[in-house]
Amino acid sequence: MKIIHTADLHLGSPLGGAIPAEKIPERRSELLGTFIRLCDYADANGYxxxxxxxxxxxGDLPPRDDKEFFYSAIKKHPNVKFLYLKGNHDSMTSYTEDIPNLLTFGPEWGCYRFGDVCVYGIELPETGGRAAAQTLSCNPDEINIVMLHGQIGGTQDDIAVKDYAGKGIDYMALGHVHGYSCGDIDSRGKYVYSGCLEGRGFDEPGEKGFVEIDTDFGVGHRFRPFASRTVRLCEVDISEAKDKPDALGMALAALENIPGKDMVRLVLKGEVGFDTAGLALAALTRLKNSFYHISVKDRSKTKPDIENLSKEESLAGEFVRLAMESDMPENCDRGRVITIGLKAISGELSEYRKER
Ligand SMILES: [Mn+2]
Structure with a gap:
């Protein structure tokens, strides 16, 4: 049996602040459009x-249009069964119509059986959701899929993966985390976050899509990118740039292979020996028509001026003078010693080490 696992569609998301206001209506309809594409894909490919x-x-009370859109999409695909677990953003959503191919869950464990495949699900409470694991009982001779929405962790409000070990679970379909990830429950089963279908803002970068599961092949699964646009965070280290035009050239080159339909944030970083005033704006001006949406942040820093520092009456000045005058072994890079020392003095050493 072929199954699609998706979550965190966030239909009706206002998208405020995520992209420019004039693009919001289009992007909101793309979120709906991708869900329809998913339904069509499922139908056409035997899921x-x-x-x-x-x-x-x-939201708990989604706009009526979005709600109607969702339910009409389900009704238009009667060959596919949709198993719907509420999340923390749609917990109040109610529907008045019975749709035969829309199967729902509640605050107690529910189970739907399709041949030898059993799909279990429970809508976890805001607090104390960890206790739910104790009341789940699956038949280890069947193929068992468990649906949950929440954060993996160790508190009483989290989903503790180890609580589900040894229960005969083959696949745990999770929602809540907006990027794809997976791990082992035990020697038999995997837990998987499908991530959201579309990245909405720069806090949701990377490939987005859904997960395909085939229970006829050892309950194998595969992530399939499916978003209409991808949100990309591109960090470009301009430390080696001689001047502003050079840095701009490096930034433009780094974005060369990114599709124009994507939403891109360019972050300039590193340490440079020139003033970068106006660089971000220059990059934005050059790139604004190259992508669906582009934002540029200049997070580069100015390289310390050793010559000037060595004349300063300060701890940093004293350190630089000492480092310049000291005998150092031949294989020792004096410039690097000075850089690391100055980072330590300014309290940036751990950040610097992380970046290298
Ligand atoms: Mn979510």
């Missing part, structure tokens, strides 16, 4: 189930 592991809607 019998679509697992919706929470946060289908962005």
């Amino acid at each position: 019998e189930l679509v697992l919706l592991a929470g946060d289908v809607f962005d």
Whole structure:
């Protein structure tokens, strides 16, 4: 049996602040459009189930149009069964209509059986959700899929993966974390976050899509990128640049292979020996028509001026003078010693080490 696992669609998301205001209506309709594409894909490719592991809607009371859109998409695909788990963003969502191919869960464990595949699910409370694991009981002779929405962790409010070990679970379909990731429950099962279908803002970068599961092949799964646009964070180290035009050239070259339909944030970093005033704006001006949306942040720093520092009456000045005059072994890079010392004095050493 072929199954799709998706979550965190956040239909009806206002997208405020994520992209320029004039692009919001279009982007909101793209979120809906991608869900329809997913339904069509499932139908056309023989996927019998679509697992919706929470946060289908962005708010407890989603706009009526978005709600109607969602339910009409389900009704238009009667060959596919949609298993719907509410998330923390749509916990109040109610629907008045019975849709035969929309199967839901509640605050107690529910189970739907499709041949030898059993899909379990429970809508976890805001607090104390960890206790739910104790009441789950699966038959280890069946193929067992468990749907949950929440954060993996160790507190009483989290989903503790070890609580589910040894229960005969083959696949845990999770929602809540907006990027794809997976890990082992035990020697038998995997837990998987599908991530969201579309990245909305720069806090949701990277490939987005859904997960395909095939229970006929050892319950194997594969992440399939499916978003209409990708949010990309591009950090460019301009430390080696001689001047502003050189830095600009490096930034433009780094973005060369990014598709124009994507949303891009360019972050300039590193240490330079020239004033970068106006560099971010120059980059933005050059790139603004190259992508669906581009934002530029200049987080580069000015390289310390050793010559001037060595004349300063300060701890840094004293250190530089000492480092310049000291005998150092031949294989020792004096410039590097000075850089590391100055980082230590300014309290930036651990950050510097992380970056190298
Ligand atoms: Mn979510």
